[in-house]
Amino acid sequence: MALLREPILLLSRSGLVKKLISTLPVTSTIVTGYVPGETVESAVEATGRLVDDGLTATLDFLGEDTTDIDRAEATVAAYVTLLKGLSLSGLPRHAEVSVKLSAIGQALPDGDRIALENARTICRAARNAGTTVTLDMEDHTTTDRTLATLRDLRKDFPETGAVLQAYLRRTEDDCRALAYEGSRVRLCKGAYNEPDDVAYTDKHEVDRSYVRCLKILMNGQGYPMIATHDPRMISIAASLASRHGRAQSTYEFQMLYGIRPAEQRRLAASGETVRVYVPYGQEWYGYLMRRLAERPQNLSLFVRSLVSKR
Numbered sequence: 001m002a003l004l005r006e007p008i009l010l011l012s013r014s015g016l017v018k019k020l021i022s023t024l025p026v027t028s029t030i031v032t033g034y035v036p037g038e039t040v041e042s043a044v045e046a047t048g049r050l051v052d053d054g055l056t057a058t059l060d061f062l063g064e065d066t067t068d069i070d071r072a073e074a075t076v077a078a079y080v081t082l083l084k085g086l087s088l089s090g091l092p093r094h095a096e097v098s099v100k101l102s103a104i105g106q107a108l109p110d111g112d113r114i115a116l117e118n119a120r121t122i123c124r125a126a127r128n129a130g131t132t133v134t135l136d137m138e139d140h141t142t143t144d145r146t147l148a149t150l151r152d153l154r155k156d157f158p159e160t161g162a163v164l165q166a167y168l169r170r171t172e173d174d175c176r177a178l179a180y181e182g183s184r185v186r187l188c189k190g191a192y193n194e195p196d197d198v199a200y201t202d203k204h205e206v207d208r209s210y211v212r213c214l215k216i217l218m219n220g221q222g223y224p225m226i227a228t229h230d231p232r233m234i235s236i237a238a239s240l241a242s243r244h245g246r247a248q249s250t251y252e253f254q255m256l257y258g259i260r261p262a263e264q265r266r267l268a269a270s271g272e273t274v275r276v277y278v279p280y281g282q283e284w285y286g287y288l289m290r291r292l293a294e295r296p297q298n299l300s301l302f303v304r305s306l307v308s309k310r
């Protein structure tokens, strides 16, 4: 099954496949399994349900690789509207937002300046609402630029979270650099199709790297955000927390909306903070394809959705 990841990601770039899949209604089971809806209301409602179950959330307005300034600005406006919606629903204590810099202008000419300004606007709106922002991490060609933007943002908004991907060979060093007091760091395995010279491509090597990174973060002074559904990684994180005498309030687990929901609730019931990543919006295609590439077992369900178109 692991062999299917690369072909699925390659196939997802085909215009024909994209057209076919994008015609799926958002109500299709395969889509709603991972994305609660296309509107702010659907995202806020889904967040309310998670909070009722003792979970917290980070919301992502879907969209990436923006090559047009108007779209970048529309994305910023969408985040500001979302943060107001969360505030009106009394949710900011339990819900923050995740932002991809490529969705707010990083790929445009002079993109680093534009993305930083746009990220500042979102961070300000988040702070006014009483919550925080985490910068998602994208493919390896953007890692240095994203970390540079994070450093600039943290001068005014030190609460801004970072993401590091264990599959990148550089990430242990990045973990050491970011394991300082007050630094919120989400550690994930990594979701993009990366070349062997920059990333571990063997699953076991990625897992070993994840554990090494986890050890650095859990032994450090920051606030680790352990983003994985992998039962082994979760139990290693829990052992490291007790070995380092970390209280449950000094780190958190994170999982994606719709994946292992029973485990999310089990961890929360045992006193852990569990944050669910809730993506919403019309641009769900790229996100859905990455989730399918991780879990080719879902392909049969997916093909049935395509055939029935409902």
Ligand SMILES: Cc1cc2nc3c(=O)[nH]c(=O)nc-3n(C[C@H](O)[C@H](O)[C@H](O)COP(=O)(O)OP(=O)(O)OC[C@H]3O[C@@H](n4cnc5c(N)ncnc54)[C@H](O)[C@@H]3O)c2cc1C
Pocket: 135, 136, 137, 138, 163, 165, 186, 188, 189, 190, 191, 192, 227, 228, 229, 230, 231, 254, 255, 256, 259, 260, 275, 276, 277, 291, 292, 294, 295
């Ligand atoms: C909160 C959060 C934020 C993330 N942010 C980023 C980011 O900014 N940048 C980035 O590159 N990646 C991000 N990711 C994705 C991450 O890099 C992985 O691609 C993804 O989490 C799968 O890895 P895993 O650790 O769950 O381990 P895996 O080894 O992939 O999976 C472990 C187990 O989890 C379950 N599982 C995993 N995926 C699925 C699925 N799609 N459907 C059903 N079950 C599944 C299965 O039981 C599987 O055996 C994020 C993940 C999370 C949870």
